[in-house]
Amino acid sequence: MASSLQFSRRTFAHMLGLGAGAALLAPVAGRGMEEHIALRARGRYWPAKLLPKDPKNLVLLNSNENPYGPSPTAREAMIEAHEVACRYPDFYADKLQEKLAAFHGFAPENVVVTCGSTELLKMCAAAFLGPGKRLVQATPTFEALAAYARRGGAEVVKVPVDGDYRHNLDALARAAQERPGLVYICNPNNPTGTVVSRPAIEKFLDKVPRETVVLVDEAYHHYVEDPGYGTLLGAVEVGRNVVIARTFSKIYGMAGLRIGYGLASRALVKKLRREVVFSSANVLGCVAAYASLEDEGFVRQNQQRNQDARNFLVQSMRARGRSVIPSHTNFVCVHVARPVRPVIRAFREQGIRVGRPFAGLPEHIRVSLGLPEEMEKFVAAFDRVFAAATRAA
Numbered sequence: 001m002a003s004s005l006q007f008s009r010r011t012f013a014h015m016l017g018l019g020a021g022a023a024l025l026a027p028v029a030g031r032g033m034e035e036h037i038a039l040r041a042r043g044r045y046w047p048a049k050l051l052p053k054d055p056k057n058l059v060l061l062n063s064n065e066n067p068y069g070p071s072p073t074a075r076e077a078m079i080e081a082h083e084v085a086c087r088y089p090d091f092y093a094d095k096l097q098e099k100l101a102a103f104h105g106f107a108p109e110n111v112v113v114t115c116g117s118t119e120l121l122k123m124c125a126a127a128f129l130g131p132g133k134r135l136v137q138a139t140p141t142f143e144a145l146a147a148y149a150r151r152g153g154a155e156v157v158k159v160p161v162d163g164d165y166r167h168n169l170d171a172l173a174r175a176a177q178e179r180p181g182l183v184y185i186c187n188p189n190n191p192t193g194t195v196v197s198r199p200a201i202e203k204f205l206d207k208v209p210r211e212t213v214v215l216v217d218e219a220y221h222h223y224v225e226d227p228g229y230g231t232l233l234g235a236v237e238v239g240r241n242v243v244i245a246r247t248f249s250k251i252y253g254m255a256g257l258r259i260g261y262g263l264a265s266r267a268l269v270k271k272l273r274r275e276v277v278f279s280s281a282n283v284l285g286c287v288a289a290y291a292s293l294e295d296e297g298f299v300r301q302n303q304q305r306n307q308d309a310r311n312f313l314v315q316s317m318r319a320r321g322r323s324v325i326p327s328h329t330n331f332v333c334v335h336v337a338r339p340v341r342p343v344i345r346a347f348r349e350q351g352i353r354v355g356r357p358f359a360g361l362p363e364h365i366r367v368s369l370g371l372p373e374e375m376e377k378f379v380a381a382f383d384r385v386f387a388a389a390t391r392a393a
């Protein structure tokens, strides 16, 4: 603990432009801590009040979160940052922007920091769509962008995934020929968990009209094991009309802290910046993201945890005669061979939340990967849900 605290102070000092050994901020522990503990004991601490009634027994496998939470260094950095939570976040967002640029080998002008990657998706709809323009995307895929596009008056064209639940890139390219606006490629795709290879997307880029912007959402890229997969950062490097969306909500375990970012050419980032909500990236999220980026060990550890949970789930389902869609993410779609709504409800009654129903997947449930004990609870509940369904049949 002591060494990670020192490390985080260095990180935070670095962010503030101070020397590594600079006397920083007074430690938070010991400052009003008794008061906080007393408030908590009296039930006055609002987070406890707002938690679901029985959080310990509720298993949340519905939103593709990372149950391990932020890295220890990120947590320590956030404790330090409480001291500056009274300040607007722009300085910290700028530092994070510089850090992300250096991390990816770009200039800061190629990066925009956002309130989760959802804000970036909304910004893309505002910057590149509107009446008379077309959003082309797969179905099923992550739906937030389509909702924003429709609200802005754009046409939304949905192209069904192929027989292997992958993006049908040829059909997407054909649909993109008219009213060029934006194409959304979610890679890996949510909710299917599938990937398309980097060469396939590069070929696709040559087929869409020049003025079309291609938004590649790489929220789950850390989880991919397929050797054919690759980030599209290279396409940004050579100046293609590509925006890459990334997030700290998944491998970095920070979904509640709302930090995402986009990478694109200077010209595209300039257009995107016009649509950003001023000061939308919060101070705690910025320092946690900054500290997490340096924490490669934490990323590797989470990759391993995810792989273990995925293997356990897939093997458990196969042992029960169930097929799954091969997943490159932190969730898996399981074929339940019956309409999905009652199955989702049945899991809920067992205290387990799985994903909502998705277009094109009428008989699959999407199960996010949780802690080992949560995966065991899921499998036990699976047996109860299907034993009950078999008895009822």
Ligand SMILES: Cc1ncc(COP(=O)(O)O)c(C=O)c1O
Pocket: 063, 064, 115, 116, 117, 118, 119, 142, 186, 189, 190, 217, 219, 246, 247, 248, 249, 255, 258, 259, 260
């Ligand atoms: C593919 C994809 N993109 C973007 C998001 C939004 O994530 P956030 O706004 O937390 O970065 C999600 C959330 O689950 C997602 O699955």
